[in-house]
Each structure stands twice: as C-alpha cells, then as structure tokens.
Amino acid sequence: MSVDPKQNKITKLITQLDLTQHISEFESFFSRSHSLYIEGDQELHFRYIKALDALEFNAPPKVADFTEIKLHLKKHGVLNFEQIFELVKVVRYFRYFKNRELEGLIGEWMEKIVTPESFTEIEKYFTHDGKFEENLDETLFGLSQRIKEYKNEMSGALKRMMNSSKLAGYLIDTQVHYINNEECLLVRGGFNHVLKGAVVGRSSGGFFYVAPDAILKTKEKIRYIEQEREAIFYSYAKEFSAKLSELLPFINFIDKEFTKFDNYQARVLFAKSKNMQLVKSQKDSKILLKDFIHPALHNAKPISVDFSKNILMITGVNAGGKTMLLKSILASAFMAKYIIPMKLNDNKSHIGNFKAIEAIIDDPQNVKNDISTFAGRMQQFSRIFEYRSALVGVDEIELGTDSDEAAALFKVILDDLINRGQKVVVTTHHKRLAALMADRDDVELMAAVYDEEARRPTYEFMQGIIGKSYAFETASRYGIANKLVNEAKKVYGDNSEKLSLLIERGSQLERELKQKHKAVDEKLEELQKKERALKEQKDELQKELQRQKAELKREYDLAINEAKKAAREGDTKAIHRAMNKANKKLPREQKEHIKQDVAFNVGDEVKYHSQSGVIVSMKGKDEAIIEANSMKVRVKTKHLKHTKIVKPKPQTNVNLNVTKKAGLKCDLHGMRADEATEVLDKFLNDALINGWDEVLVYHGIGTGKLSYAVKEFLKTHPRVKGFDDAPQHMGGFGAKVVYL
Known part of the structure; x- marks a missing residue:
C-alpha cells in the first residue's frame, strides 16, 4: 500500500499543533471517511455550509464507501443485500431532506436529486434496518412460516425432555445451552440409556453437552429450507444488481452529492455540538x-x-x-x-x-x-x-x-x-x-x-x-535556591539588569495604556449602542410619518376629485366645500401656543369689555383703576386688553379662485417649451374645473420643438383622454384638439 506524502505531512502538522484530538472528534461526525480538504470552490462550499447551519436536521447514517460497489456493477457482478442497502440508505436520507420542502440553497439542491422509479422498486424490498421484506414474496413468506413451526417443535421437544422423569436424574440444569450454534442439554455420564443424541462438548465439571437426535432431525429440515431461501435471495440479488448496473450514472451522481453533503453536515453538526464557529480563510495573508x-x-x-x-x-x-x-x-x-x-x-x-x-x-x-x-x-x-x-x-x-x-x-x-x-x-x-x-x-x-x-x-x-x-x-x-539565583544576578551584571528594568518599565506603560484603551473602547461601544438604538427609533418614526403622509395624501386626492366632479356639474358651493375638506386633510405643523404674561402700567390705554379707558393707578399686578367715560372703575388686570396692540384673529380660509376664460383656446406661440407646458398645465386645470370636455391649443409649426413638447406633455397628463391635430380651418398641424 503506497503512502501519501501529502497526507503524512498534514498528519505531522496536526500533531505538531496539538490538534490530534480535535481533528479526531471532528472526523467522527463523518458518515464515511473523507479527506479533510473539500475539493472545488471553497466560497461555494462555505455558502452551502452556512445555509445548512441555519437548519435543524438529523445526522445521516453511517455509510460504506461506494468504490467497490460501483466496480462490481461496472463489471455486471452480483451485489449482496448489505451492499444494496448502502445505496438505499443514501437515497432515503436525501428523500428525508427533500420531503421537508426546504427553500433557498439547500432546497434547490435537493430538487436536483430525482430517484429513478426502477430504484424505488428495489428500495421497497428493504426494511428501515436493512432486512429483506419477505412478506412481499409468497414463497419466502411460506418458507419463513415453516421455519417458525419447526422451531416451535424443537422448543416443545426440549421442554418435554427436560420434564421427563427418565432424564431427570441425568440433567445438570433445566436450561437450553448453545454450543457451536447447536441447542444442547447438559447431562451426566450414562445418559445414553435414556437419551439418544450427539455429544458436542464437555463442561469444565466433566459433564456432557448433548444435542438430542430429535432436535438434530428438525434442524436438518430447517437447513434444507434455509438453502431454498438463500437460492431465492440470490435470484433477487441478481435481479437487483442487473437493474442497478443500468442505474450506474445515477449511483455515481448520488455518491458524489453525498460526499459533498457529508463534508458539509459533519462541519455543521460538530460546530453545534461544541458551540464553535465556522470560519473560512480569506483571499489575503492577514x-x-x-x-x-x-x-x-x-x-x-x-x-x-x-x-x-x-x-x-x-x-x-x-x-x-x-x-x-x-x-x-x-x-x-x-x-x-x-x-x-x-x-x-x-x-x-x-x-x-x-x-x-x-x-x-x-x-x-x-x-x-x-x-x-x-x-x-x-x-x-x-x-x-x-x-x-x-x-x-x-x-x-x-x-x-x-x-x-x-x-x-x-x-x-x-x-x-x-x-x-x-x-x-x-x-x-x-x-x-x-x-x-x-x-x-x-x-x-x-x-x-x-x-x-x-x-x-x-x-x-x-x-x-x-x-x-x-x-x-x-x-x-x-x-x-534563592542563594544561587542571587549569585546569578550578580554575574549577569548591573547594565544588563538596567536593560531589563527598561524593558519591564516599557511593559508596565504598555499595560497601563491597554487598560485605558479598554475603558475607552467600552465607553465607545456603549455610545455606539445608544447611537444604533436612536437610529432604529428614528427609522421607525420616519416610516410611521411616511405612512401617515401617504394616507393623508390619498384622502386629499379623493377630496380633490370630488371637487373636480362638482366643478364639472357647475355646483360652486359644492366646489368650496370639497376644496376646504381637501385642505383640512393635508398635514400641518402643530404650533404650540404659549401663554405670555401681559404687563400693565399707569397711563396705558386699555379696553375693559366694550369700554375704552386709561389706567390711572395700579394695585399690585392683579388690579388696576381705570378712567373711562369720566368714571373711575377698579378692575382685575386679567379682564383688560391693550388697545394699541392689535392681534389679528387666527383664520383659515380656503378659497377656490377660478378665472373664467373668454373661450376654450390656449395660444402658446413664441413661448419656450418649459414656459409653454407651465401655461398649458394651468389652462387644462381651469378647463377641468369649469367642466369643459374639449379645448383647443395653438402651438404653431416652426422648428417643431414646441409641438413636440406639447404632445409629450399631453401624453403624460392624467386627465387628458386624447388629442388630435386641429382641422385646417382651426390651425391644422399647428394646433391640437384636446379631449378631457
């Protein structure tokens, strides 16, 4: 077996950096063995890892490597049920994720994993723990029932033997022993007079483990049935392997996807189990x-x-x-x-x-x-x-x-x-x-x-x-010993000691500076928190203000439309009511009224109710004697007003001034484009308020700039239904008939 120098180098580095236990704990979260490095785009891998980190999910089952399985299928070999179930486990785990109908990156990934129908047909023959579902095959089910019956017969035969009075004197105990997968009774010597069977072992006390002949015969029948079952199992394995050979591209696909997923989930679940953070290296050397x-x-x-x-x-x-x-x-x-x-x-x-x-x-x-x-x-x-x-x-x-x-x-x-x-x-x-x-x-x-x-x-x-x-x-x-240490200090010398003291003093100053920096940082962080809180509060108030403005604007527009409707109907009073109603809907600044104390002095001209007079004397700040119409009267100053200070009464009037036009024409000759559109806008508004449905606008031909500006303005005006060039006797191409 060749040794990978790169892997050896990584292993050595892990040991040098005291990371052996940490890496070992991390690798235990893998479903199957992997290299530590994830091949491919690290940025993309990290996006998937962070997306998976936001989810709660069950860890995947332990799964074998697919290399040998894929090699068998490529050569059209026959897989055993254990190997087939390894494939089933991966497909079922991906289905578990897919059934959660996740959104985002993980959901999109799972949507790409589509299981072929032929694989689903194979999958149904395996229970959740990998056992073959014999109930789906009538022959296997019948053989299984026969084995159960034979085992019940064996159990009954053993019980009868243990309760037999003839054998009671030879039995060491009344339990069934299993020696080399054979059911046996433990008996003393001389048992052959009352029990026929084969000795399969000896106990440490010199007793015999005997498998009764009656049991052996029944077990032989069971072996024949097991052989028949194995033949059926092999036929299924052969059939499944043939189908899986055709699905080799799909198996390669899920093998690759599961390798990626296993790398992601191991990192996520390990981080959660240890309350650690997932960090990716950046594209620099800092x-x-x-x-x-x-x-x-x-x-x-x-x-x-x-x-x-x-x-x-x-x-x-x-x-x-x-x-x-x-x-x-x-x-x-x-x-x-x-x-x-x-x-x-x-x-x-x-x-x-x-x-x-x-x-x-x-x-x-x-x-x-x-x-x-x-x-x-x-x-x-x-x-x-x-x-x-x-x-x-x-x-x-x-x-x-x-x-x-x-x-x-x-x-x-x-x-x-x-x-x-x-x-x-x-x-x-x-x-x-x-x-x-x-x-x-x-x-x-x-x-x-x-x-x-x-x-x-x-x-x-x-x-x-x-x-x-x-x-x-x-x-x-x-x-x-301190004696030795002190002697060493003398040998070290005074100059060296002074250098050390300077170094130590520098360290002390640095520590003090660090403490000051820490205090400043804490204060700064506190201020930043307050600033963020105020900003959030301001943003919320701004949002609420915008919402209220939008609501008031909507109500204002509704009221204006009512006014225009009344204008078209010629109801002047309804126009005023609608316009006043609209203006009331507009937001206005609330002015705070501050009550000011008014000072009165002798000689001030004042008004008391409906009478005018002059203050001739004061009794403190609250009372005054005034002379009015040749009479002197004592009054409270709160009932007096200065007659020379005239304060207009606050009044809010909304008036609709509509200038009646002599005709339905608007002449824009000689105007610039911006000036013309402003005049035209006012003209159309007046026409709408007067209830006109059709007006005539003169712009001339000239260079065409004014004509173009007028057409563009009319296209965007919300109350203009349409417009056409005027008839020849009314201006032709130099005028427009506008429909409102």
Whole structure:
C-alpha cells in the first residue's frame, strides 16, 4: 500500500499543533471517511455550509464507501443485500431532506436529486434496518412460516425432555445451552440409556453437552429450507444488481452529492455540538484573531492578536504561553483553510489563506543520524525557501547555537523570507534579534506579560514591545535556591539588569495604556449602542410619518376629485366645500401656543369689555383703576386688553379662485417649451374645473420643438383622454384638439 506524502505531512502538522484530538472528534461526525480538504470552490462550499447551519436536521447514517460497489456493477457482478442497502440508505436520507420542502440553497439542491422509479422498486424490498421484506414474496413468506413451526417443535421437544422423569436424574440444569450454534442439554455420564443424541462438548465439571437426535432431525429440515431461501435471495440479488448496473450514472451522481453533503453536515453538526464557529480563510495573508481558544486547552484565556504584518516576534517570560500562541496562530490558519470549526469571535476575526503551513517546533536533534540541534534547524529552514505564500511558525528560533551569531544569521534569513512573500511567526528570547528586526515596518512585536506581584505569568500578551524573559524569577518559582539565583544576578551584571528594568518599565506603560484603551473602547461601544438604538427609533418614526403622509395624501386626492366632479356639474358651493375638506386633510405643523404674561402700567390705554379707558393707578399686578367715560372703575388686570396692540384673529380660509376664460383656446406661440407646458398645465386645470370636455391649443409649426413638447406633455397628463391635430380651418398641424 503506497503512502501519501501529502497526507503524512498534514498528519505531522496536526500533531505538531496539538490538534490530534480535535481533528479526531471532528472526523467522527463523518458518515464515511473523507479527506479533510473539500475539493472545488471553497466560497461555494462555505455558502452551502452556512445555509445548512441555519437548519435543524438529523445526522445521516453511517455509510460504506461506494468504490467497490460501483466496480462490481461496472463489471455486471452480483451485489449482496448489505451492499444494496448502502445505496438505499443514501437515497432515503436525501428523500428525508427533500420531503421537508426546504427553500433557498439547500432546497434547490435537493430538487436536483430525482430517484429513478426502477430504484424505488428495489428500495421497497428493504426494511428501515436493512432486512429483506419477505412478506412481499409468497414463497419466502411460506418458507419463513415453516421455519417458525419447526422451531416451535424443537422448543416443545426440549421442554418435554427436560420434564421427563427418565432424564431427570441425568440433567445438570433445566436450561437450553448453545454450543457451536447447536441447542444442547447438559447431562451426566450414562445418559445414553435414556437419551439418544450427539455429544458436542464437555463442561469444565466433566459433564456432557448433548444435542438430542430429535432436535438434530428438525434442524436438518430447517437447513434444507434455509438453502431454498438463500437460492431465492440470490435470484433477487441478481435481479437487483442487473437493474442497478443500468442505474450506474445515477449511483455515481448520488455518491458524489453525498460526499459533498457529508463534508458539509459533519462541519455543521460538530460546530453545534461544541458551540464553535465556522470560519473560512480569506483571499489575503492577514491574520486577526479575537478571543481565539486553542482546542487542546481547557479553561484557557482567549487570545487576541493582530498579525497583519509579515513577521510577528513573540518574546517575554518563560512558560508564559509563547509556544501555545504560535501554535494557535498556525492552528487557526489550518482550520480556516479546511473549514474546521473553532472557538473565536468570528465577527471580529479575519484569517488569510496560505498555500502551505509549516511548523518548526520540535527539537530536530537525532543521535541516530548524527545531527545536532542547530544543524537540524538549518535543514528545516532550507526547506522553507522552496515555498511561496507560506505561513511559517518557528519556536525558539535561537535553539542550538550562540545567541549573538544566531541573531545576525536569523535576521538575514527572516529578511529573505519576507522578500519571498512568506509570513513568519517566531518565538525567541533573543533581545538582540528582536531589536535588529524592530526597526522594520513589516515586523510586529509581541510580549508575554508577567505578574510581578503574584510572581507568575498571566498568559496574556502585549503588542508593540519586547518582553523580559524573567529567567531568575522562573528559576525561583520552580525550586532553584534563592542563594544561587542571587549569585546569578550578580554575574549577569548591573547594565544588563538596567536593560531589563527598561524593558519591564516599557511593559508596565504598555499595560497601563491597554487598560485605558479598554475603558475607552467600552465607553465607545456603549455610545455606539445608544447611537444604533436612536437610529432604529428614528427609522421607525420616519416610516410611521411616511405612512401617515401617504394616507393623508390619498384622502386629499379623493377630496380633490370630488371637487373636480362638482366643478364639472357647475355646483360652486359644492366646489368650496370639497376644496376646504381637501385642505383640512393635508398635514400641518402643530404650533404650540404659549401663554405670555401681559404687563400693565399707569397711563396705558386699555379696553375693559366694550369700554375704552386709561389706567390711572395700579394695585399690585392683579388690579388696576381705570378712567373711562369720566368714571373711575377698579378692575382685575386679567379682564383688560391693550388697545394699541392689535392681534389679528387666527383664520383659515380656503378659497377656490377660478378665472373664467373668454373661450376654450390656449395660444402658446413664441413661448419656450418649459414656459409653454407651465401655461398649458394651468389652462387644462381651469378647463377641468369649469367642466369643459374639449379645448383647443395653438402651438404653431416652426422648428417643431414646441409641438413636440406639447404632445409629450399631453401624453403624460392624467386627465387628458386624447388629442388630435386641429382641422385646417382651426390651425391644422399647428394646433391640437384636446379631449378631457
């Protein structure tokens, strides 16, 4: 059996990225074994997957591969019932979907799957669990009944033997034993005096398992019947196989469709069972993860990382999660490439597409092949240069050699990989390498965060900084004596310690900045929620306003039509009533009336009821003494009005002014097209209100532009029934008779 190098490479990558259990659980949802990659248009596949994800449905049954079945049919061989039932299971499952009469993409797909009538004839001979429906064949049904009768005879014979007084002294127990598919009694030695039969075995206690002759004879009869049944079954299998050979194109079709469907349903049901998201790789190389959780981790902190640039360098504390972050980035790209469900915020995440994904994670040292760690790393790197558009992950890039030399070497290597279009994520403790790469615009720095107070990693990451390794702290945490750790700090030196303090201070400032950003983001999100709510409320009010306007416009049009009808009948009062009614239907702005306090002073000219006078004195704000007609009267100021301020009474009048025309003619000679249509529109409106049914419009011949404009206007006017050129004595081609 040949080994597929590509499959071996994928299997190795799955192991390196700690995805073995996740992929194994995913593959258990397949109805039959498939490759992880779905051949064909990934965009189209993802549309079907999302459409299926919106439905609730039962999982398909486990189904065998059709390769051997199709090969038998191609050679006109005879299939057994088990093989035929595999085909039946697929057709029945598609029928289950088709009977649901779904709409959309899945419904359209199911409509394309039409089962031939000859296949339905075969299908009816199988029960839901794959047994042959013997009731449909009279001969088989009769043979089955005979077998039942013989078995009842055997059961009765055994019961009589066990209740026989002659055999009672030899029976060890009163139950039927099955040895090599033979019904037996367990008896002591000497049984042959009272029981005729064949010994088929011995018990551990030295007793005998005996098959009575009477039972054996009956079983022989059953065997003859079974042979007869098998002959009938074979004839059916032969008949069914001949029909299925003719249906080979249909079988190839449903095999292909079921392979696609199985790939889709496995992803959908696996995602639902684990509350995961379905994500497809995009047509670029950007990776943006939001709240991603590696499937191998339990109770893990979700990670968020922006890997938009070409290189991502992860530094920081030992045992702080750098390697798992690297694996998470590569694992997310791998799962998106194969549309394998994962846990993340799919609305805020973006994962690019890569032709190859390479992981340089394990120590390549091999004693057997006499290769060192560094030499093995160089071998691994040499293979990376063969790729284009690859995603490469390198864990502890400095592994196996001098750090200063490695920093220079790997800087040059990474520069070249960037030029080749590779995207590389690296974990390192090389502050020198990180510093050498940090000045590039296409390099992103990221550091694992250490909690100084708790003296342990936080398993969180900060972007844009170089992290400290905390080697001394890690050594103390894992049991190295403080005396040794302190001595190591002295050897390390003051300048190096100052550098570490600067790095640590940078991390602290970055953490504070992150907290501020988080608070701002939360506030911004809250404001955005309020903005969306207000926008939705505004949209609803706008819709309601438009609805009410449309309703009022409809009522207004009805009233106007009533007015025009009254105009044609010559009823002037009815015209006024209808027009006033129409104007009342139009929406008007509601003005808020605000009551204002009116101030009165001595000397003001005022009016008290019907009398006019002058204020001669005030008693506070509420009372005044006025002099009117040589008499002084004390009154409340609320009963007074200033006589010099004249406020017109609010009045709404709707008047219909119809200018009576001397005749039924409209002369448009010498007018521009827009001016002429405006005059013509007013003329027609007046004619309609006066109840005229026919009018004459003069436009002249000239260049033809005015004539054309008049004809086009008359064609679109809603109340013009038709028009013709005027008779020769009334203007001919230079005038139109218009019918209203």
